[in-house]
Amino acid sequence: MKLRELAHARAGDKGNVSNLAIFAYEAGDYAYLAEHVTAERVKAHFSDIVGGDVVRYELPNLACLNFVMQEALGGGVTRSLSLDAHGKALSSALLEMEIPDKQSEPSH
Template identity: 65%
Template sequence: MKLRQLAHSRTGDKGNISNISVIAYDINNYEKLKATVTADKVKEFFSDTVKGKVIRYELPSIGALNFVMYEALGGGVTRSLALDMHGKGLSAALMDMDIE
């Protein structure tokens, strides 16, 4: 199944750092998300884009995970030649991740 079937997301950025929140539609699916959407899997999924580390923060009270991705925006908004300099499309891309 695709991640988008269990969750939605939001993206933010600061300099060359992007963060993606993955928020369960149903709090009962949070444990499944926590078990399957790991920092390593997100790093692998964005291997062509994210050059630094990926750290996952867990927010169980709201059924969410937040991934902070370093060296993710080609140097940042003022330095990148990417079409999506802010990385807003990264959350939509992550929703296409296959999960078990």
């Protein structure tokens, strides 16, 4: 299943750092997302554009996972000629990530 089926996302930037936050539509899905949307999986998902570390911050009270991706915007907003200099489309790209179908997971 696509991540977008359980969450929505927001993007932010600072220099050459992209910040992507995903929010579970339903608070009860937060633990499932935390299990399956790891920093390693996000870095692999963006392997073509992220040259640095990806760090995940957990905000369970908001049902949110926040990912900070270093070296992710082609040199930075003010130095890049890329079409999406601020990386706002990266939130949509993250929501395309495949995660295991929740219906096929055994109950914990």
